[in-house]
Amino acid sequence: MRVRSLLDLGVDLEKLKAKLLLKVEMPNGPDGCWLWKGHAGKRVTRRLSYGRIIVAGKQFYVHIAMYEVFKKKRIPKNLVLRHQCNTSLCCNPFNCLKPGSQKRNVKDAVDSGSHWSPRGDTHHSASINAETARLIRSLAAAGNTRLAIAFILGVSLGIISKVIRGLTWREA
Ligand SMILES: [Zn+2]
Numbered sequence: 001m002r003v004r005s006l007l008d009l010g011v012d013l014e015k016l017k018a019k020l021l022l023k024v025e026m027p028n029g030p031d032g033c034w035l036w037k038g039h040a041g042k043r044v045t046r047r048l049s050y051g052r053i054i055v056a057g058k059q060f061y062v063h064i065a066m067y068e069v070f071k072k073k074r075i076p077k078n079l080v081l082r083h084q085c086n087t088s089l090c091c092n093p094f095n096c097l098k099p100g101s102q103k104r105n106v107k108d109a110v111d112s113g114s115h116w117s118p119r120g121d122t123h124h125s126a127s128i129n130a131e132t133a134r135l136i137r138s139l140a141a142a143g144n145t146r147l148a149i150a151f152i153l154g155v156s157l158g159i160i161s162k163v164i165r166g167l168t169w170r171e172a
Pocket residue numbers: 032033034085086087090091092096
């Protein structure tokens with residue numbers, strides 16, 4: 001039987017999040033593109049290549065895995081997961097990926113000639129958002145040290161410590 005969603009596998013999602021994030025670079029912080037540095041499949045075209053991972057013996061696209069694992073949502077059956085930033089190796093489930101129709105997907109790729117980052121401004125560690133706070137907590141819950149989290153997210157140790165201790169973003 002073909003598995004349609006990672007969420008049907010019954011794997012530990014927090015561990016999977018941590019595993020995925022270890023192979024991601026966030027040159028513009030968590031709000032910008034998350035660039036996949038792990039395995040990528042054969043190029044679809046000269047410019048397009050999609051990250052892939054194996055979970056429980058089955059292969060998944062990294063951007064879809066990220067979306068499902070972080071949003072805990074499936075992609076609706078008739079839709080594809082579109083890269084709003086037009087960067088095929090990006091897998092930021094919060095800012096760059098959105099379900100849409102295949103037709104729209106192709107149109108977008110044609111329309112945008114160059115790379116576009118929706119919120120590509122440099123991330124200032126002094127101001128994190130609720131998503132980053134949640135990310136810090138998931139990474140900590142998955143057993144990552146504060147130092148590792150600081151490295152992965154590019155956020156200062158002081159902020160990470162405050163979030164983990166519940167001093168800030170308690171409601172996130
Ligand atoms: Zn992106």
